Amino acid sequence: MIYIQRREKFCAAHKLWNEKWDAETNVKIFGKCSNPNYHGHNFDLLVTVKGEIDPETGFVMNLFELKKILKANIIDKIDHKNLNLDVDFMAGKLTSSENLAVAIWDILAPIIKSKNAILHCVRLAETDNNIIEYYG
Amino acid sequence: MIYIQRREKFCAAHKLWNEKWDAETNVKIFGKCSNPNYHGHNFDLLVTVKGEIDPETGFVMNLFELKKILKANIIDKIDHKNLNLDVDFMAGKLTSSENLAVAIWDILAPIIKSKNAILHCVRLAETDNNIIEYYG
Amino acid sequence: MIYIQRREKFCAAHKLWNEKWDAETNVKIFGKCSNPNYHGHNFDLLVTVKGEIDPETGFVMNLFELKKILKANIIDKIDHKNLNLDVDFMAGKLTSSENLAVAIWDILAPIIKSKNAILHCVRLAETDNNIIEYYG
Amino acid sequence: MIYIQRREKFCAAHKLWNEKWDAETNVKIFGKCSNPNYHGHNFDLLVTVKGEIDPETGFVMNLFELKKILKANIIDKIDHKNLNLDVDFMAGKLTSSENLAVAIWDILAPIIKSKNAILHCVRLAETDNNIIEYYG
Amino acid sequence: MIYIQRREKFCAAHKLWNEKWDAETNVKIFGKCSNPNYHGHNFDLLVTVKGEIDPETGFVMNLFELKKILKANIIDKIDHKNLNLDVDFMAGKLTSSENLAVAIWDILAPIIKSKNAILHCVRLAETDNNIIEYYG
Amino acid sequence: MIYIQRREKFCAAHKLWNEKWDAETNVKIFGKCSNPNYHGHNFDLLVTVKGEIDPETGFVMNLFELKKILKANIIDKIDHKNLNLDVDFMAGKLTSSENLAVAIWDILAPIIKSKNAILHCVRLAETDNNIIEYYG
DSSP: OEEEEEEEEEEEEEOOOOTTSOHHHHHHHHGGGGOTTOEEEEEEEEEEEEEOOBTTTTBSSOHHHHHHHHIIIIIHHHTTEETTTTOGGGTTSOOOHHHHHHHHHHHHHHHHHHTTOEEEEEEEESSSSEEEEEOO | OEEEEEEEEEEEEEOOOOTTSOHHHHHHHHGGGGOTTOEEEEEEEEEEEEEOOBTTTTBSSOHHHHHHHHIIIIIHHHTTEETTTTOGGGTTSOOOHHHHHHHHHHHHHHHHHHTTOEEEEEEEESSSSEEEEEOO | OEEEEEEEEEEEEEOOOOTTSOHHHHHHHHGGGGOTTOEEEEEEEEEEEEEOOBTTTTBSSOHHHHHHHHIIIIIHHHTTEETTTTOGGGTTSOOOHHHHHHHHHHHHHHHHHHTTOEEEEEEEESSSSEEEEEOO | OEEEEEEEEEEEEEOOOOTTSOHHHHHHHHGGGGOTTOEEEEEEEEEEEEEOOBTTTTBSSOHHHHHHHHIIIIIHHHTTEETTTTOGGGTTSOOOHHHHHHHHHHHHHHHHHHTTOEEEEEEEESSSSEEEEEOO | OEEEEEEEEEEEEEOOOOTTSOHHHHHHHHGGGGOTTOEEEEEEEEEEEEEOOBTTTTBSSOHHHHHHHHIIIIIHHHTTEETTTTOGGGTTSOOOHHHHHHHHHHHHHHHHHHTTOEEEEEEEEEETTEEEEEOO | OEEEEEEEEEEEEEOOOOTTSOHHHHHHHHGGGGOTTOEEEEEEEEEEEEEOOBTTTTBSSOHHHHHHHHIIIIIHHHTTEETTTTOGGGTTSOOOHHHHHHHHHHHHHHHHHHTTOEEEEEEEESSSSEEEEEOO
């Protein structure tokens, strides 16, 4: 069993806002992340897939194929978008990095499985200092 | 003459949109940066100040003081904000990194001068790959 | 279960020196790290906490709160300090990164537990090339 | 049990090419990595070793010793080399990062064991975006 | 006048070898960079262009256009190539980073000029530690 | 004329302290950098040399030779040292990065000149956020 990782970056706007709370509570809990007009990040996404090495290719899975899967299913839907307004798979959800990482996992896990490999980790960094890891 | 540099980071949303153009032209010129609901970045700001070394302190200018100047005059106004909607000194301007770098220069130059040093460069990176430098 | 990580940096002096050995043995074992007048590093601390996502906030634990815990209990005590002379929780210990990582774990684990989350890993990098990870 | 990591970098040429396939198939599977005249990378190798802290030294294993082991057994054999032509332990193998990581593991595991520690992970990055991890 | 920078990366093989010298002299002067079977790097190219800001776009030059120019004229010709064997504009030249930076300048300067901007600097890093800058 | 840069890193302890002032003034001016027992940094030194390309080698100056000059004259004297106590060329000086950059320049300029090249810049970063550049 070996692990391969592919990094992709995307630039998106979002805000943390719970519709069930009043503005004061949102500011108290989410601080500057609750700015009504949004803020944004260069998000850094690192996806880990595990499997056995195919002796014909020396690969678990072709990283070019993994790159294409990430582009078509994740990056094209969130890059240069507003996570609160533009992204179907985040509709109705708080756009915390935790929730985004879980949503990305839920999309990728069956696709990776159909390629005879196993999704192991979705790591999402909002900044160099704030990072989420989800293992399913 | 010696040069000192202070780096600060801020997270902001923006979009590139020229109000004088129709939507089609905006998309044609600005591509995915024209997304109506905004996108965002972790901007990286590097400010260079030059002057002579004070023999009493070994400093051109105390970097803690420079940090405070940047925080009060720039970072507190743009961090976790929307550059198109929330920032007084960008009102009515295209929020390209070029225009933002010039606006930051115009605010900082007189303040640095009042501290007996000279603003030399404002460097602003939207991503690791897209960077602006302005020398006045 | 999801994992969140917060990175903090601190600048400290230290030396590796075993009081039970003579100078020659210290130099032989610890090399240039045994310099009697100390050397120093920009240490990079990455703390991982795990727990379940609170549906109200989208958070395992508010990263601002984790940042405050790290500042009050760790960073304020070691930043711009001498690890051999100034830090109560390293008193009488060899100031290797291994021992420092364990000491940080011992301080943080009960605090994180009191917030209904679980400390998962303390990662401490002296340089980009020399890194310690401790999982309790 | 604590984990220590040592990073080393090396610059090498390689190409992905399966001798059992014709040129067309190699290009189809390996894309630009199949360029017959080779391409190259600044590879980034991060080796993780685990063990207990020796109370006399504060170390699991002296990182200077680990550095020497890596230099003599790995880096001196692959730095500024052609992985397909110059490296005895890759002879007859596809020079994918997966296969290289496994080969490095097979060399290091018994050496680390002879030092009373345990090899935990070999992490090899071809670029910032393409990374392999092998845990034996 | 404002400066814009675009970063591109490419992975290439090369060797330093002067055909007029015997092998011994090549090894003496170029050290491990003279390995006959090549080595390689992840090169980091940073191109600086200067000009005035167009008030309609807020740009000196559209960075997407600069990216396309770099891709078509430089990156597509050197990425995943052997600089000694595969690159027409390096034919017959020593493939030092100095010579490569000058060759890139000579290709880009007239193209940038035709876009009403001025090429200011070609910066080429072989590794984080070895960097070349050329200003024409 | 072309510019070459060599990066070296060193780990050192220091404190900012003006012997002519009382403790209170030192703390007021230098803040946490005045800690009597020192603190430390991973300093990042980037030296720029300019000259013409030698057509025989493709080099301004062999970077291996520049590396050796830096090691023998600078790095071996300051790495894993205390800048206030252990470094002859900083004796009696405030150990600000400004003063250290100037001292490094004064040592390197004549050596580089004797190699038929010209020292252009000494850049010294205490942290990623605080950087000094000196051009003589």
